[in-house]
Amino acid sequence: MMDRVLFTKGHGTGNDFVILPDPDGALDLTPALVAALCDRHRGIGADGVLRVVRSAKHPDGAGFAGDAEWFMDYWNADGSIAEMCGNGVRVYSRYLLSQGLATAGPEGLPVATRAGVVLAVPGELTIAVRMTTPRVYAASTATVGPLTIPGLAVDCGNPHLVTALPDGVDLASLDLHLAPGYDRAVFPEGVNVEFTTSGAPVEDADLHVHMRVYERGSAETLSCGSGALAVGAVALRDAGRETGVVAVDVPGGRLTVTADDRGRWWLAGPAVLLATGEVDAAALS
Numbered sequence: 001m002m003d004r005v006l007f008t009k010g011h012g013t014g015n016d017f018v019i020l021p022d023p024d025g026a027l028d029l030t031p032a033l034v035a036a037l038c039d040r041h042r043g044i045g046a047d048g049v050l051r052v053v054r055s056a057k058h059p060d061g062a063g064f065a066g067d068a069e070w071f072m073d074y075w076n077a078d079g080s081i082a083e084m085c086g087n088g089v090r091v092y093s094r095y096l097l098s099q100g101l102a103t104a105g106p107e108g109l110p111v112a113t114r115a116g117v118v119l120a121v122p123g124e125l126t127i128a129v130r131m132t133t134p135r136v137y138a139a140s141t142a143t144v145g146p147l148t149i150p151g152l153a154v155d156c157g158n159p160h161l162v163t164a165l166p167d168g169v170d171l172a173s174l175d176l177h178l179a180p181g182y183d184r185a186v187f188p189e190g191v192n193v194e195f196t197t198s199g200a201p202v203e204d205a206d207l208h209v210h211m212r213v214y215e216r217g218s219a220e221t222l223s224c225g226s227g228a229l230a231v232g233a234v235a236l237r238d239a240g241r242e243t244g245v246v247a248v249d250v251p252g253g254r255l256t257v258t259a260d261d262r263g264r265w266w267l268a269g270p271a272v273l274l275a276t277g278e279v280d281a282a283a284l285s
């Protein structure tokens, strides 16, 4: 076990990450170390960890090495692994670019994830990512306290359940301190649950949705990029549209989901790097 671990802290709309540079895959990253780093009282504190490793140097990335030099090895705060993190990949791309580890070509910067290769297109403050195509595939429900809320299962590489709150239930009033209930037969690997209400029209978007999320492996977070993608897919489907722009407001800010006329799905929003340092791994409990 290493004594000192280099890290950078960053976030996308308040969904925060500890970024661990590990180009050659030498770090002995374990669920316990991830959980300790993400601990908000005894660690650095984050919703998840992004290990920056060359695709060729990670067993889950090696198959993508011909298409993307870098693999985003994403871990949730509880030490579990996930296939995709939409905010994570935007922050990860910001990190690669800021460190000079990669440059964006005319099509963008390819980044390998467990859900496949995505393409990041950097702006000055925002980063847009061409995500894998979301797939709406089943009806299901979530339970929060006495409420049973209908929703749709959406595969964004990772699993999501997008629910629409019934009239009269206020999004802000939902108690998400405890994990919502869901159907384990539909989601055997667990699920990220999004709660939505529709919003008033906003400039530059065809549709506007408010969302809160309870993430698998991280509890309630201020934002979830793949969750916003799932919400965007359901909103466009409900509106009978195949293309369009959906503004998704989360507690941490605004994400924009675009389905373009070439069948591509984009997730855009801010990606911020805050601090760099060293953590004493022995001091983490």
Ligand SMILES: N[C@@H](CCC[C@H](N)C(=O)O)C(=O)O
Residues within 6 Å of the ligand: 015, 048, 076, 081, 082, 083, 084, 085, 086, 087, 088, 158, 159, 192, 215, 216, 217, 218, 221, 223, 224, 225, 226, 227
């Ligand atoms: N916050 C992320 C999603 C992280 C993974 C998720 N908790 C899971 O287990 O699938 C995002 O921005 O997409």
